Amino acid sequence: MQMQVIRNAKVINEQGQLEDKHIVIADGLIQSVVSEAGALPEAGENVRIIDAEGKLVTPGFIDMHVHLREPGYEHKETIESGSRSAVKGGFTTIACMPNTRPVTDSPETVKLILDKASEANLAKVLPYAAITRNELGRELTDFEALKAAGAIGFTDDGVGVQNAQMMKDAMKKAKALGMPVIAHCEDDSLVKGACVTEGKFAQQHGLKGIPNESEAIHVGRDILLTEATGVHYHVCHVSTEQSVRLIRQAKAIGISVTAEVCPHHLVLSDEDIPGLDANWKMNPPLRTPRDVEACIEGLLDGTLDMIVTDHAPHSAEEKAKGMELAPFGIVGFETAFPLLYTKFVATGKWDLALLVKRMTSDPARVFGLATGVLEAGAAADLTMIDLEAEKEVNPEEFATKGRNTPFTGWKLKGWPVMTWVDGDMKWSEQNGF
Numbered sequence: 001m002q003m004q005v006i007r008n009a010k011v012i013n014e015q016g017q018l019e020d021k022h023i024v025i026a027d028g029l030i031q032s033v034v035s036e037a038g039a040l041p042e043a044g045e046n047v048r049i050i051d052a053e054g055k056l057v058t059p060g061f062i063d064m065h066v067h068l069r070e071p072g073y074e075h076k077e078t079i080e081s082g083s084r085s086a087v088k089g090g091f092t093t094i095a096c097m098p099n100t101r102p103v104t105d106s107p108e109t110v111k112l113i114l115d116k117a118s119e120a121n122l123a124k125v126l127p128y129a130a131i132t133r134n135e136l137g138r139e140l141t142d143f144e145a146l147k148a149a150g151a152i153g154f155t156d157d158g159v160g161v162q163n164a165q166m167m168k169d170a171m172k173k174a175k176a177l178g179m180p181v182i183a184h185c186e187d188d189s190l191v192k193g194a195c196v197t198e199g200k201f202a203q204q205h206g207l208k209g210i211p212n213e214s215e216a217i218h219v220g221r222d223i224l225l226t227e228a229t230g231v232h233y234h235v236c237h238v239s240t241e242q243s244v245r246l247i248r249q250a251k252a253i254g255i256s257v258t259a260e261v262c263p264h265h266l267v268l269s270d271e272d273i274p275g276l277d278a279n280w281k282m283n284p285p286l287r288t289p290r291d292v293e294a295c296i297e298g299l300l301d302g303t304l305d306m307i308v309t310d311h312a313p314h315s316a317e318e319k320a321k322g323m324e325l326a327p328f329g330i331v332g333f334e335t336a337f338p339l340l341y342t343k344f345v346a347t348g349k350w351d352l353a354l355l356v357k358r359m360t361s362d363p364a365r366v367f368g369l370a371t372g373v374l375e376a377g378a379a380a381d382l383t384m385i386d387l388e389a390e391k392e393v394n395p396e397e398f399a400t401k402g403r404n405t406p407f408t409g410w411k412l413k414g415w416p417v418m419t420w421v422d423g424d425m426k427w428s429e430q431n432g433f
């Protein structure tokens with residue numbers, strides 16, 4: 001087994017400060033993280049030296065909300081192409097949503113995803129299973145069997161569970177199995193065919209808007225059901241001021257709720273949408289500047305526990321159907337860190353340590369994963385990042401099959417340059433995959 005020594009890395013210490021360190025990797029694990037170069041192994045047949053030249057090395061990013069589209073929508077993405085995109089974006093663990101075809105509502109489909117993921121041999125892929133059969137909201141899936149097959153939680157992401165009794169039954173069952181319920185919060189009766197948020201853009205273009213309460217009404221309902229059942233309840237892609245407020249209040253009284261937020265809901269509002277271009281269409285939609293501020297505050301004070309991409313690739317043909325007819329969703333892996341680094345850290349608004357925490361140890365803590373830390377004995381899931389070089393976002397260079405991003409042409413810093421999973425270098429800027 002080869003040993004690797006990453007020399008001259010910058011790592012974030014427990015105080016959130018940058019420190020110069022050397023990292024020794026062998027047998028898939030971080031063997032040591034040291035300050036002195038003196039005792040480090042020399043280069044040799046079984047020792048590879050990698051000079052980080054002062055670049056940042058962090059735990060590999062963890063993304064608890066992604067769409068890999070396989071089985072069924074391989075023209076949008078496959079587990080292989082999605083995993084490539086993930087490691088290129090610095091992500092080493094990704095949790096994939098069950099809105100595939102068939103829906104991931106059977107042990108067979110869970111197993112298929114796990115098999116394809118180990119064939120791809122790139123990122124660690126954790127499958128979610130559906131709450132209801134075919135995500136139709138009518139009948140619960142077999143939670144025991146899905147857990148036994150390897151599902152890590154239950155969600156009908158893509159749609160909200162409309163019936164409160166159904167959600168309560170799901171929570172009771174999940175609680176009994178020690179599993180989390182992850183919710184796409186959307187009340188269909190309050191949406192009905194809208195494609196952008198209620199707000200200035202909708203008004204200007206004469207479009208029906210998606211109101212904030214279509215999300216928050218489910219958050220509020222589910223918090224009450226969580227209080228009643230004691231399940232670990234996790235809110236997907238929070239986008240509104242009202243949801244942030246409800247989650248903050250629930251946490252304050254000890255209800256077991258956690259939540260995530262996407263980069264696009266932190267950096268864009270409906271007022272940034274340039275026109276009727278479906279690369280700006282996602283669910284939940286870009287909200288008003290006031291909601292964006294509330295999400296940022298929520299992330300800073302820990303109301304929102306983690307950042308997820310909601311990586312949602314679609315084909316160019318599908319996205320060309322226009323704002324009203326195109327499917328919701330944008331790709332996310334390859335722009336997430338540079339976007340947040342450039343927008344919030346390079347501008348001095350956030351500490352680098354906070355951004356990294358919300359993408360590594362926080363998701364690991366919430367979902368009980370044994371990754372997300374950079375210390376001796378931990379899995380060598382690592383990301384090296386160049387914080388200096390500036391590059392334009394060019395979707396033609398993406399590893400994902402999706403080109404659907406609103407960030408084309410944005411000049412960003414903070415690009416991942418090397419990614420390791422269990423000590424294997426899966427990708428580097430210089431040598432590719």
Ligand SMILES: NC(=O)N[C@@H](CC(=O)O)C(=O)O
Nearest residue numbers: 067157158282283312328329
């Ligand atoms: N977020 C999106 O806009 N789209 C997701 C579904 C979802 O996350 O709800 C998709 O599957 O395309």
Ligand SMILES: [Zn+2]
Nearest residue numbers: 157158184236
């Ligand atoms: Zn969703």
Ligand SMILES: [Zn+2]
Nearest residue numbers: 097157158310
């Ligand atoms: Zn999603």
